[in-house]
Amino acid sequence: MTTTVLITGAFGRLGEETLKVLLKRNLTLVCTDLETEENRKIAAGLDSAGKFKIEWADLRNRQRVQEVFTQHEPNKIIHLAAIVPPHCYLDPALAEEVNLEGTRNLLQAAKQLPQLERFVFCSSYSVYGPRNPHRAVELLTAGTPLNPQDNYARQKAQNEADLRASGLPFSILRLASVFGLRSQPLSGGRMKYLFLNPPERRQHGIDGRDAALALSNSLDADVLERVWLIGGEAPDWTRTAAEFFDAIMQAQGMKPMPERYFRKPGPHKDSLWYYEDWMDVCESQAILRYQQHSFEELIASLSGSEPAAPRWVLRLLSASMQRRLVKQSPFDRNRDGLDQRTHWQAVCELFGIVPDQT
Numbered sequence: 001m002t003t004t005v006l007i008t009g010a011f012g013r014l015g016e017e018t019l020k021v022l023l024k025r026n027l028t029l030v031c032t033d034l035e036t037e038e039n040r041k042i043a044a045g046l047d048s049a050g051k052f053k054i055e056w057a058d059l060r061n062r063q064r065v066q067e068v069f070t071q072h073e074p075n076k077i078i079h080l081a082a083i084v085p086p087h088c089y090l091d092p093a094l095a096e097e098v099n100l101e102g103t104r105n106l107l108q109a110a111k112q113l114p115q116l117e118r119f120v121f122c123s124s125y126s127v128y129g130p131r132n133p134h135r136a137v138e139l140l141t142a143g144t145p146l147n148p149q150d151n152y153a154r155q156k157a158q159n160e161a162d163l164r165a166s167g168l169p170f171s172i173l174r175l176a177s178v179f180g181l182r183s184q185p186l187s188g189g190r191m192k193y194l195f196l197n198p199p200e201r202r203q204h205g206i207d208g209r210d211a212a213l214a215l216s217n218s219l220d221a222d223v224l225e226r227v228w229l230i231g232g233e234a235p236d237w238t239r240t241a242a243e244f245f246d247a248i249m250q251a252q253g254m255k256p257m258p259e260r261y262f263r264k265p266g267p268h269k270d271s272l273w274y275y276e277d278w279m280d281v282c283e284s285q286a287i288l289r290y291q292q293h294s295f296e297e298l299i300a301s302l303s304g305s306e307p308a309a310p311r312w313v314l315r316l317l318s319a320s321m322q323r324r325l326v327k328q329s330p331f332d333r334n335r336d337g338l339d340q341r342t343h344w345q346a347v348c349e350l351f352g353i354v355p356d357q358t
Contacts, residue, residue, distance in 0.1 A: 003117075004028040005219065006074035008059065008106065009081030011039040013180045014122070016046070017212035018078065023051050025216070030072045032057045033081065059102030062109075069109040076219050078120045079106060086193035088152045089351040099155040107166045120218050121163050123174045125204065125229065126153040130343060131277035133202045133240070134267040139280040142174075142227040150344045151353075153275055160227075171223045173214060176231035176279060179244070180208035181301055183252075189351070195329040196346060197274045199242035199262050204278045206232040207293035214290035221287050228284040233291045238278040247295070251302040255318045261329035263346060266338040274343050 005022065009015045010031035022029055023046070033039050035056035043054055055068045059081055081102065088095035110116055128140055129147030148154040163170050184190065214230045231237060246256035265272035285291050330350060331339075339346065348355050 002026055002028045003076060003219075004030060004072055004074045005076045005078065006030040006032065006068070006072060007078045007080065008032050009079075011042040012080060013182050013184075014178055014208060014211060014215075015080050016042055016182065017180065017208045018080065018215050019046055019052065021209075021212045021216040029053065030055060030068070030074060032059075032068060034058060059105055060097050062105045065105045066109045066112075069113060073113055073115065075115055075117050076120070077106070077110060077116070077118075078122070078215055078219070079103065080122045080215075082122075082156075083152075085150075085152055086189040086351075088155075089150075089193070089347055089353060090189050092151050092353055095151055095155065099152070100158060103159045104162060107162060107168065110168055111166065116168065118169045118171060118219065118224060119163065119166075120171045120173065120215060121159060122215065123156045123160055123172050123227075124153065125174050125176055125231075125277070125279060126150070126275040127157045127160070127174065128277065129153065129275055130271050130273040131202065131275065132267070132270040132273045133200055133277075135270065137277070140229065140277050141280050142229060149271075149275065149342065150347055169224055171218050171225075172227045173218060173230050173284075174227060174279075175211055176204035176206045176229075176237070176281075177244075177276065178208050178211050179205050179248070179295075179298055181298075191325055191328040192330070192350060194245070194257075195262050195331055196343075196350060197241060197263065198265055199240065199245065199257075199259050201241050201274050202277045203239060203241040203244055204231040204276065204281075205237045205239070205244055205295065206230060207295075207298050210290050210293050213292065214284070214288045217288045217290060223287060228288070229279040229281050230284055230288075230290070231279050231281045232293075232295070233285070234278065234281075236295050239295075241276070244295075247299055248302060251299045253318065255322045257322065257326065260333045261326045261331055262333070263331045263339050264333045264336070265343075266340055269340070271342050272340065 005027050011033045029052035031052050032055045057064045083095040083098045127146045127148045129149050148157040249256050
């Protein structure tokens with residue numbers, strides 16, 4: 001009898017990459033996600049050989065979650081489903097329902113499983129809170145104290161606590177920024193969110209295919225009852241956010257965004273900064289063996305992918321596209337000077353969130 005693995009958020013960007021890896025293994029795969037037109041298309045593209053089962057389910061529906069678990073009795077679970085930034089800022093109430101209550105519904109159902117071997121939870125390095133790039137600080141480790149500030153980071157930290165308290169066999173993977181091959185529309189608050197985050201921040205990245213491999217390998221590796229930091233190999237995947245963003249924009253035929261239009265926190269106060277930094281991932285790599293793609297390989301893949309328009313057209317339109325995009329920025333470093341708000345305060349003002357609406 002093969003092992004049954006249930007994946008939540010199976011048709012999201014990371015879910016799709018994870019499913020591609022898992023399909024190469026001799027597993028019974030049960031994929032859950034919301035039934036949307038986009039998810040149906042992604043599922044159809046992956047399911048040419050009928051190698052996985054689909055259970056459309058809203059994790060907020062406790063009864064539906066229980067039905068899926070009772071029917072399939074998974075041996076292992078990979079929990080990826082979440083409302084992430086900027087969507088958690090656009091609808092904080094929905095984010096709390098999905099990220100907190102949805103995860104608790106999963107944990108409650110998992111407790112009833114007779115043969116659950118492990119629950120792999122996809123967390124985020126945002127749980128460490130603000131990280132000031134102007135200060136000489138050590139790499140993040142699994143033992144670095146948590147200091148979650150925005151709704152997403154607090155929900156991830158609470159998810160981790162709930163999982164630990166559940167008594168289930170668990171592994172927690174705190175992922176760096178995942179860079180993928182599936183394009184994302186620069187709408188729905190995405191550009192506003194990008195301009196909110198200072199480009200000089202230290203960012204640890206990872207190719208989505210490598211993050212997927214880490215998740216797949218965590219199903220069998222000796223990683224239980226531990227937190228693991230997952231990121232690309234340094235120094236290739238440890239850069240400033242501007243270095244990552246500019247290279248990706250250029251690979252897609254667009255001009256980099258001028259730093260002038262990004263938020264600029266004061267350099268002497270740590271609490272003003274965003275929730276990213278470089279991590280020590282040596283131990284996770286030694287156990288999970290997931291680092292396979294360089295940043296240059298990702299850029300080459302993006303450059304070779306089919307663009308929305310011919311690249312010569314994109315190059316011609318690049319300047320006008322840039323002007324249109326920067327108009328979405330509420331920031332201007334030449335005009336505003338240093339921003340003395342915390343990141344969460346800036347988020348709340350920019351997205352119209354009541355601060356305790358998390």
